[in-house]
Amino acid sequence: MVEKTGRRWWALAALTLSVLIVGLDGTIISVALPTLSDELGATSAQLQWIGGGYLLALSVGMLPAGLLGDRYGHRRLLVSGIALFGLASAAGALAGTAGQVIAARAVLGLGAAMITPLSMAILPKVFGKDELPRAVGVWTAATAVGMPVGPLVGGWLLDHFWWGSVFLFNVPVTVLAAAACLRLLPADGPRVRDGAPFDYAGTLLGTLGIIGLVYGTIQVPEHGWGSASVLVPLAAGAVLLALFVRRQRRAAAPLVDIGLFADGTFRWGAVIAVFVNFAVMGLLFVVPQYLQAVLGNDAFGSGLRLLPLIAGLMAAATLAESLVPRLGARVVIPAGLLLLAVATLLGAATNPGDGYAMAAGWLSMAGLGFGLAVVPATSMVIGALPEDGAGTGTSLLETIQQLGGVLGVAALGSVLNAGYLARLSVAGLPAPAAHAARGSVTGADAVAARLHDEALAASAHGAFVHGMNLTLLVCAGTALLAAVLGVVFLPGRARGAQAPPAAAPQEAARAGELPA
Template sequence: MTKGLEQHQDAGALRLGTARGRWVIAATTLGSGMALLDGTVVNVALPRIGTDLGASIAALQWTVNAYLLTLAGLILLGGSLGDRFGRRRIYLIGVAWFALASALCAVAPNVGVLIGARALQGIGGALLTPGSLAMLQATFHPDDRSGAVGVWSGFGGIAAAVGPFLGGWLVDGPGWRWIFLINVPLAALVIAVTTRHVPESRDEQASGHFDVRGAVLAALALTGVTYALTEGGRGFSALAGVAGLLLGAAFVVAERRSPEPMLPPELFSSRLFTAVNLVTLCVYGAFSGIFLLLMVQLQTVSGFAPLVAGLALLPITLLMLAFSGRAGQFGRRVGPRLPLTLGPLVCAAGVLLMLRIGPSSSYWLGVLPAVVVLGCGMTVLVAPLTATVLAAVEDRRAGIASGVNNAAARAAGLLAVAALPALSGLSGDSYQVPTEVDAAFRTAMLICAALLTTGALLAALTIRNPRTPAPTPDCTWYCDSTNPPLD
């Protein structure tokens, strides 16, 4: 009882330079890093998973999308639960849930069980992901919060850099099941450190009302549309798609009528907020498609080992880690319109360079130039995009604004992973046939380049620079290449 009281009193007063402050940083970075690692290593392992489990391309899509579905649908609800019942408590539940689901993924006897376990993993991710940064904001003294978030973001960049290398090494060595099994001891460490060193915090003004109806409608709508896109929109899948669209409309109506909606409609009264989220849908949809199919292309067509294929994306993380802070400062000086227009165009150029990747491509001449150009574009884009989202709303709505933007990015990735293989001509087990993969990859990269160009045009036409520059947020050092940060 006394220890719990002391921990609660520590909330909002902890200093970064103390031993306990360092433990809190360790607990939050290890937990968020666990989820970040999982997001980067699975794509590397997909070809080997498909071969070992005899899975079709649709089953591999669901291996990715089952996780994204539950994560995107429940991540805003997870943040609300933490505010109401205690951020540390919900974070610990999320970490434990994620570990148990990871263990189930590791022992999955067939692809159906793997898909179900991945959906459970997404629930754990939705509980732990918002809590990581929220605990830092609530625990540290206001003077140290910026430094704490900077350290957290830097370690997140390291996790993103290590992820592809670790995934490739595990797939090449002990096997793909270890990309999930490794989460179990890591989660045990996170639980031990968090329980001992992280104080509890909550929003004392939280009403206890949760928009469960909105979360369920959002998840079901995404499921219906995703199923239709994955299965090609024929027969029952067409009905599922229509049902998904109707449920999406019901979600909008429910959010307008809810006294405390998960997705406050008034946020979209800001033209800037709406515009930036439309740009997010385009660019993060493209990124998810690129990272998924590039791994298949490199392993199936170019003959790269999983380890080498995983390392192919390392320059992107290094560029973002080294220069995202400067990109954020650049965006602050010139306004968001230029970086949000220029960044996607540079990314599109990098994607077009990927058309040179084929059966006889070398890493240094074929892959590296394209990846470097893509990384430069992402570095220019990501930090100003996050800053613009936060600047588009009042300070008190910053958390929900960044949560909505994060959910939009995940939903875009979900839909892209569902639609791109079918649009590019991959079906059944054709992902194991080099000639078919090569043709589909080229089509998919043209689609992704078009999405990025569309994002650039949206930014140029709809985003206006504010009269007074917005402050650069703490998250400008965030280096996850697949999702913007949660504030």
């Protein structure tokens, strides 16, 4: 039997490394898009699908990943996902056309869809319920760190190497992550041979439904919410997902266990996690643009200036572990949500002339609130999962969070755009210049620089800040609503602090599973 004290934390390091590369890749490509446009001749539509193809594959792949992990082994499927991620990264680095980059990004999305839910499903195999909140906090921090650090790393790579370096960067990291997972994670048991057929019909319904929702959402920035190219796929996706849910309730071997929502702990933990994800994704959508377009930072500098958010999250991960047993989830999670709401309300009071100091203050507060809410909520959800169905449960959670985040960014992007257009003044500009200025604040800056029009630049910056403030108000309202739900429905201190019986033998058994 292996002494567990140090080994389980090294196992957590392997898991966090695997999700860190996913977080990095989700945003590192954003800074490379202008370069891809110049060097590969990528059109606007192709640039959109470099991001959209990844998002579609990620959303679709999460549903079957958990069930396959439960049947064939979480570590096996996790390492396979990491290997697929590394191979797709190498292919992306060698791509010669925009179409090849889109294909590589889609395969990257499939790899990421295997990595995220399966790494989460392994956490309760390594940690008992007393230490699970701390482990979830570290794991959550790793997923969040990648988002602001991605542009920072990408900007540095593009300053020193060719565009393919943003893909090639992943390859040695995936090799290290796969080796660490094989060495440090609990070995899988024998493959499950229960004879239950794989739910191909459910997979098809779920896949097409998610494609409809995500595809329709991707079209929003270009066509608007009232367009048939948006409404038709959204409606079709909603109908198909309703049929998917109906089938999952009746199937002998469902792809996901819809019955998990009958457990109040899982249900409300998942709902609050989705609300928190919605608010934070909105924040991460607008703030990098503010840091670059209004405050004038490059991608590298913007990534550095988002670090207070991560610092707050990491502090919260430590606090949550001690606060939940004392105060209960019903106190800690709503308190974190209220802190997140206050932070975004402070952000919504931003003026065009404000500097970074104010933003650093409310970003660190937002990170603290985010961590106090999402870490206990995720721990509750994981703790409510049956041991033999952890993969399907985490896949279900990650899928609904992913869909909530995608739809949220589209909705909040519309709020941002409406606020921007409402305040932007393009009077006296030629029609092509006015069109470019209306398209984005960066477009307005380019027109202003070309025409030496300081008034246009000032108008665009003020208009963007107005749109950002409206977006942050919606984020604050979302966090407040989630706080109310938490107070009403979450378990109190007695249940939140409850430890499983015979915890010590269970932890000893987990330690014995860890490889020497």
